[in-house]
Amino acid sequence: MGIRGLLKRLEVKPTDDEFESIETSRWGNKDVYPIPHDKRTYGWLAFYAYWGTCGISLSSWTIGSSLIGIGLTAGQACAVVVIGCIIASLSAYLNGAPGAIHHLGYGTLARAAFGLWGSYFVVMLNVFQSFIFYGTQMYFGGMAFVIILNSIFPSFLALPNTLPDNAGITTPQLIGFVLFIILYFPVIYFIPPHVVQRYLIANLVVSSATLLGIMGWAVHANxxxxxxxxxxxxxxxxxxxxxxxxxxxxxxxxxxxxxxxxSDWTRYARSRHAPTLAQLTALPLTVTLVALIGIITTSATAQMFGEVQWNPVIMLQSIQQSYYTAACRAGTFFAGLGLLSVTVFINYTQNCVSSGMDVAMLVPRWVSRRRGSIIFSILGVLANPWRFLTQASTFITVLSSFGVFLSPAASILVVDFWIVRKCKWNIPDLYSPGGIYWFYNGLNWRAFTAYILGMVWALPGFVMAVGGPIVSDSWYHLFQV
Structure with missing residues (x-):
């Protein structure tokens, strides 16, 4: 078999559904075309589970540290969280409409605004950001496994580190990381997005009980x-x-x-308004509560141990080192299971599978959503993601400031869909070179001009933040907000 024959066999095959007559092409496959009716399975509860999974996470728990760290009180931090999440919720509603109306994902939203080739730029921005956060979540998942193993095996708690300091990871952490990979890969391979909502609902219950349980123990013990x-x-x-x-x-x-x-997820909605209530209310509710839980727990444990530890995974490992009783082992075992569930499904929805959908948009002839997720995951593992947490501060600043580059693109997509297109698309042209979304050689120069004009004002402060020349306070404050 020649190379051409091999590539033909590797092409994504059409499925037995209403779009079977549409062949896989350079611009589309079964995971890129509109979602068929039998896979539109998400009702209002599914979207609450989706956004609850996003909100009830380790990121929300530790968010108080960043706000209190810059000088805010706990009350001011909670007010900031509520307002910030309301803004994010409005963004969710505006960006989710294309999926709910047309059952199409984020990549087609980018094609309509930036052109078929221009959409690659927007999609790759999001894939890069997700790649970093995917790696850190994988690392935290491995640490959750360490908590579980510590609680079961006293010998594992005392396991010495045999790796050099420059490895960036200890022997127990590496074992936990490998076990997390063994657990995680079958999840993304065998559970498709249109059925994952039942697991998200279960995770919502488990994660809520876990975080409330950790807080209850800390307050009671203190x-x-x-x-x-x-x-x-x-x-x-x-x-x-x-x-x-x-x-x-x-x-x-x-x-x-x-x-x-x-919109990668709202395209699975049963009806136009199924996502609306969850999009507008779930984030402010869950993130604020979890941030408050994180503040209360950290406050109690800081008084107990004499040090402030915002990461619950590290906090639980410290507790195991100090109080290795039968009750501690049982409690940390179930807490570790809960944090493991949190990490698996936050990575599934926010990083891995979403990026798999995006990678399928880039090479639809040979990459499906499942193949894209696997490719993304393997690359994330090979990158030694624990190093993301041990890099120089400049690297961390670049990651935390990546919104400078993402926000202008997101604004253009919203304005294009709601104001320019008035929520209407010519769907066949989203997959057709030479159609109305081809613009000039596949690029919409107007969108890129708007992008530069929206992004350039934050660049002087960004350059200074990552170690460049000092600029005036006004330029730096503009970057900060």
């Missing part, structure tokens, strides 16, 4: 909630307003990363 973690630094009252605005934009940016691409 005899109270502590001082609710006073602000890390004292700031003049005149700066509080700016810090709150900075915090609001930071929260909004954190959660609009998922809302930008939510």
């Amino acid at each position: 005899g109270g909630a502590g001082d609710l973690v006073a602000p890390a630094i004292k700031v003049p009252p005149s700066q509080i307003g700016f810090l709150m605005v900075q915090g609001i934009t930071s929260i909004a940016g954190t959660y609009t990363g998922g809302s930008d691409r939510v």
Whole structure:
């Protein structure tokens, strides 16, 4: 068999559904065309489970650390979280409409605005961001496995590290990471998006019980909630307003990363309005509650242990080192299972499978959603993702500031769909070179001009933040917000 024959055999095959007559092509396959009726399975509860999975996560738990770290009180931090999540929820509604109306995903939204070739730029921005966060979640999943193994095997708790310091990971953590891979790969391979909602609903119950249980134990063991973690630094009252605005934009940016691409999931909706209520209410509710739980738990454990630890995974490992009783082993075992569930499904919905859908948009002739997810996952493992958490501060600043590049693109997609297109698409042209979305050689120069004009104002402050020349305070503050 020659190379041409091999490539032909590797092409994504059409499925036995209403779109069977549409062959796989350079611009589309069964995972890129509109979702068929039998896979439109998401009702209102499924979308609450989706957004609850996003909100009830380790990121939400630790979000108080960043806000208290810049000088806000616990009350101010909660207010910032609510407002930031309301903004992210509005973004979710606006970005989710194409999926609910046309049953098409994020990549086609980018094609309509930037052109068939121009959409590659927008899609790759999101894939790169997801790649980094996928790796960190994989690392946290491995640490959750360490908690479980510590609780079962006393010998594992005492297992020495045999790896060099420059490895960036210990022997127990590497074992936990490998076990997480063994668990995770079958999940993304055998559970398609149109049936995952039943697992998301179960995860919502498990994750809620886990985080509430950790908080309840900490408050009970400490005899109270502590001082609710006073602000890390004292700031003049005149700066509080700016810090709150900075915090609001930071929260909004954190959660609009998922809302930008939510049409990948709303396309599975049973009806036009099935996602609406969850999109508008779930994030403010869950993120605020989990952030408050994180603040209370950290406050209580800080009073107990004399140090502030915002990461619950590391906190539980410290508890095992200090209180290795039968009750501690049982409690941390179930807490580890809950955190493992949280990590598996937050990575499934927000990073891995979404990016698999995006990769399928890039090479639809040979890459399906499942193949894209596997490719993305394998590359994420080969990148040694634990190093993402041990890199220089400049690298971390680049990642946390990536919204500078994503936000203008997201704004253009929303304006194009709602105002320019008035929610209407010529769907066949989304897959046709020479159609109305071809623009000039597959690129919409107007969209790219708008993108540059929306992004360039934050670049001086961004360059300074990553170690470049010092700029004026006004330029840096513009970057911060």
